[in-house]
Amino acid sequence: MDLPKKVEIMDVSPRDGLQMLPNFVPTADKVELIERLKNCGFRRIEAVSFVSPKHVPQMADAKEVLKVIGDDPDIDEVGLALNERGLNDAIAAGVNWITYVIAATETMSKKNANTTIVDGVEMCKKAIKLGHENGIKVRGSIAVCWVCPYEGDVPKERVLKITEELAEAGADEIAFNDTVGRAVPNDVYELCKRAKEQFPEYHFAAHFHDTFFTALANIYAAMTAGWDIFDSSVGGLGGCPFSPGASGNVATEKVVWMLHKMGIETGIDYEKLKEMAEFAQQIEKKAKTNIARE
Amino acid sequence: MDLPKKVEIMDVSPRDGLQMLPNFVPTADKVELIERLKNCGFRRIEAVSFVSPKHVPQMADAKEVLKVIGDDPDIDEVGLALNERGLNDAIAAGVNWITYVIAATETMSKKNANTTIVDGVEMCKKAIKLGHENGIKVRGSIAVCWVCPYEGDVPKERVLKITEELAEAGADEIAFNDTVGRAVPNDVYELCKRAKEQFPEYHFAAHFHDTFFTALANIYAAMTAGWDIFDSSVGGLGGCPFSPGASGNVATEKVVWMLHKMGIETGIDYEKLKEMAEFAQQIEKKAKTNIARE
Numbered sequence: 001m002d003l004p005k006k007v008e009i010m011d012v013s014p015r016d017g018l019q020m021l022p023n024f025v026p027t028a029d030k031v032e033l034i035e036r037l038k039n040c041g042f043r044r045i046e047a048v049s050f051v052s053p054k055h056v057p058q059m060a061d062a063k064e065v066l067k068v069i070g071d072d073p074d075i076d077e078v079g080l081a082l083n084e085r086g087l088n089d090a091i092a093a094g095v096n097w098i099t100y101v102i103a104a105t106e107t108m109s110k111k112n113a114n115t116t117i118v119d120g121v122e123m124c125k126k127a128i129k130l131g132h133e134n135g136i137k138v139r140g141s142i143a144v145c146w147v148c149p150y151e152g153d154v155p156k157e158r159v160l161k162i163t164e165e166l167a168e169a170g171a172d173e174i175a176f177n178d179t180v181g182r183a184v185p186n187d188v189y190e191l192c193k194r195a196k197e198q199f200p201e202y203h204f205a206a207h208f209h210d211t212f213f214t215a216l217a218n219i220y221a222a223m224t225a226g227w228d229i230f231d232s233s234v235g236g237l238g239g240c241p242f243s244p245g246a247s248g249n250v251a252t253e254k255v256v257w258m259l260h261k262m263g264i265e266t267g268i269d270y271e272k273l274k275e276m277a278e279f280a281q282q283i284e285k286k287a288k289t290n291i292a293r294e
Numbered sequence: 295m296d297l298p299k300k301v302e303i304m305d306v307s308p309r310d311g312l313q314m315l316p317n318f319v320p321t322a323d324k325v326e327l328i329e330r331l332k333n334c335g336f337r338r339i340e341a342v343s344f345v346s347p348k349h350v351p352q353m354a355d356a357k358e359v360l361k362v363i364g365d366d367p368d369i370d371e372v373g374l375a376l377n378e379r380g381l382n383d384a385i386a387a388g389v390n391w392i393t394y395v396i397a398a399t400e401t402m403s404k405k406n407a408n409t410t411i412v413d414g415v416e417m418c419k420k421a422i423k424l425g426h427e428n429g430i431k432v433r434g435s436i437a438v439c440w441v442c443p444y445e446g447d448v449p450k451e452r453v454l455k456i457t458e459e460l461a462e463a464g465a466d467e468i469a470f471n472d473t474v475g476r477a478v479p480n481d482v483y484e485l486c487k488r489a490k491e492q493f494p495e496y497h498f499a500a501h502f503h504d505t506f507f508t509a510l511a512n513i514y515a516a517m518t519a520g521w522d523i524f525d526s527s528v529g530g531l532g533g534c535p536f537s538p539g540a541s542g543n544v545a546t547e548k549v550v551w552m553l554h555k556m557g558i559e560t561g562i563d564y565e566k567l568k569e570m571a572e573f574a575q576q577i578e579k580k581a582k583t584n585i586a587r588e
Contacts, residue, residue: 184555185552217513258478
């Protein structure tokens with residue numbers, strides 16, 4: 001069993017963790033969340049997204065957040081985009097990385113970005129080109145790689161075809177997302193293994209939600225297929241909008257505990273991380289409180 | 295990846311799930327828990343333990359529980375024992391299976407059964423012999439196979455040596471227990487693989503706690519090593535006495551959801567199981583309420 005000796009974890013709590021919270025999280029809290037993540041040892045943080053403030057008002061202060069945290073040469077600040085406007089905003093804001101999100105099903109492409117799979121892939125290629133022209137690295141991020149809440153199980157061939165196109169376009173990294181937390185480890189292993197066999201030198205990342213508690217099993221399965229970059233969210237922030245009440249992103253502290261006990265390095269200080277998980281959960285709690293009732 | 299097509303799950307909630315609850319669970323509730331498990335499709339249920347009522351008062355009605363549920367030819371009722379008296383009581387009570395528990399570390403052997411590893415193994419062999427003479431199947435159940443709360447990481451060679459002795463003594467099944475929920479999937483895979491290679495025809499079971507959320511990952515890892523019998527507890531009943539506040543046994547409904555989505559048969563009705571998880575959690579809640587305060 002050849003497992004990686006070192007794994008990179010990107011914490012996505014400032015973006016995926018906060019985006020669905022009903023009350024606006026003050027910019028200062030977002031900044032503190034990011035600063036504390038840096039202090040735990042994270043070197044890549046999904047800090048913001050550049051999406052319509054009408055649809056995701058929580059991210060309306062994206063530019064402000066980036067301005068306040070400043071340009072730390074040790075840290076890659078990642079901004080997410082899923083259309084041309086967001087892409088241009090991310091470039092203008094001076095992020096180091098762009099996560100450009102497309103989807104592996106037509107329904108999700110339509111719901112998420114009002115586009116088609118084919119047009120999504122074309123826009124992602126454009127994001128890679130524009131990003132590189134501006135000295136920015138680009139992750140091609142594929143939503144619903146295993147299960148789509150609208151279309152069910154997703155054909156692996158389709159995901160691999162999209163992967164091929166993004167790889168040929170020069171994406172710095174390709175992420176497979178289990179957007180609704182319904183992937184299971186045998187399917188994860190199979191898809192990850194095939195992608196790795198097809199592109200052995202390529203950087204792949206996986207993004208698992210823990211809706212049905214399979215995220216750690218899926219991370220282990222992906223590692224046995226040679227994958228070594230994973231997303232997670234401190235404190236488990238980020239309830240999945242499709243499964244009310246269910247947990248969302250896999251909690252970073254769960255991932256780090258398992259990896260360290262497995263003898264795999266992450267560069268993260270687990271004790272500091274556990275401490276800040278409480279801080280993150282307090283932010284979430286405050287932003288869930290129904291202000292109208294107070 | 296050769297995964298089993300079918301997996302057997304033994305629900306242990308009536309025993310491991312209830313044993314540490316501070317208030318006595320009425321015999322009628324215990325019986326209903328077992329009846330509902332049967333109705334979900336379980337064919338082997340860890341119903342009771344025969345331990346000192348002084349140390350585990352919750353199991354004082356073990357004989358009564360077995361008497362009320364009666365002798366169902368379709369169901370294997372399992373009774374747990376960890377010393378000679380318990381063994382004799384289990385035989386007298388007419389269970390179909392005995393889980394005889396020993397431990398892989400001296401400290402745990404001492405704490406759990408006031409014995410040594412060597413004497414524990416000898417008693418387990420006696421349990422196998424006595425059980426067989428009385429038409430009862432015997433699982434040799436080894437506590438703390440990966441991590442001991444008192445001694446830390448447990449040498450795999452020692453667990454395999456105990457396994458060898460129990461196998462030679464004719465145990466019908468050998469279980470490896472992650473008693474405090476600190477096992478991780480690479481260690482699980484390695485130990486399970488070695489046991490299976492050494493005894494390819496043997497029946498092995500694994501019992502994982504979910505204290506650090508690795509239980510599903512560990513079950514997946516064990517399955518990739520060819521294991522196909524797992525313990526779990528509906529509703530996640532059974533807080534681990536060594537880790538207050540942490541979750542205990544892995545919840546059966548989490549296991550069944552994952553296995554079914556993986557295309558692995560269990561014989562369990564998931565919808566009925568989800569429904570009864572709430573019933574189980576109500577039993578737990580009632581038995582945790584501080585009566586003195588009411």
